[in-house]
Amino acid sequence: MDRTEKLMKEFTEALGVSGFESEISGLMKSHLSDVADIEKDRLGSFIARLRKGRDEPRVMLTAHMDEVGFMVSHFTGRFVRFNRMGGWWTPRMVGLPVKVRTSKGDIQGVVSSKSPFFMEEKERKAIPKAEDLFIDVGLVGEKGPESLGIVPGDPVIPDFPFTILEGGKTYLAKAWDDRVGCVMVVEALRRLARTAPPNAVFGVGTVQEEVGIRGAVTSGNYIDPDVCLALEVNLAQDIPGSADGRPEKLGGGVSIYVYDATLIPNSKLRDLVVKVAKEKKIPYHCSALPVGGTDGGKVHLNRYGVPTMVIGVPTRYIHSGAGIIYRADYDAALKLVVETVKRLDAKRVKGLV
Secondary structure, eight states: OOHHHHHHHHHHHSOOBTTOOHHHHHHHHHHHTTTEEEEEOTTOOEEEEESSSOSOSEEEEEEEOOBOEEEEEEEETTEEEEEEESOOOGGGTTTOEEEEEETTEEEEEEEEOSOGGGSOHHHHHSOOOGGGOEEEOOOOSSOOGGGGTOOTTOEEEEOOOOEEOTTSSEEEESOHHHHHHHHHHHHHHHHHTTSOOSSEEEEEEESOOTTTSOHHHHHHHHHOOSEEEEEEEEEOOOSTTSOTTOOOOTTSOEEEEEEBTTBOOOHHHHHHHHHHHHHTTOOEEEEEOSSOOOTHHHHTTSTTOOOEEEEEEEEBSOSSSOEEEEHHHHHHHHHHHHHHHHTOOHHHHHTTO
């Protein structure tokens, strides 16, 4: 594995459902404390200010640290009931291997349902309801999950290792949304630390994005940025059943969001990002999706408004137990972020409004 693959493995295999992002925050600190001053807001979002650079303009690179997962709610005999953390489609949950993080350590289990062999035909054909699912941790007899140290409130994540797929160019892992952005924040700041950026760069790992884009509000208020780039995944649609003709695909380069359900980007910043991609021959596509939202949807509303763009890596199967990205798309996204930040001097930022 090269450095990037090691970082991706480290970040995707760590636990960080909404409200439990401290492990991810610790990883970001370990990789940035030698080049940046580290702070946190009161909700727990991670903030790293690059030591090199100027006092302004203030450029915010943000990625959310939380992943979709579950939280223990109560028990039915030997079985664990749970609440969903983030957006799940229930068919993707059945049969999913998971880990329950307890004060005594991790407990492995599997998300399960009533056996389809004992369902009526109508029930078998219906999409299962999340409230009917449960986690089986392998208990037999009278003892309940409490005997293993499991208590309501414990976080639960998919149990899936980072895997380099055949050919070495695609990566399979859980939590790409948005650990791919967290890795980009780390690598962008480390690359910019070798230069003298014409601005003040803040690398941010936000909390609780998957349950309402909450950390973007508090960290945006804390930093009060002049420009924001949100580093994210995008919905790769190069799979059977997806819309024909969509540009979001593995191998399609970096996604430059021109629209999503929470953000219409600043047009001058959008044009700058596209110009940088063309000048640096970075493969890209423009993505206009009427669904989804990112940290950018909240940061751009901070105070008097913040010129904001979303830069994404096409990813298959987000909000599931495992997704797939293509390394060249990640490399393109990282290069575009770094090259764009280098151009955001005071004159250019003033001209965005």
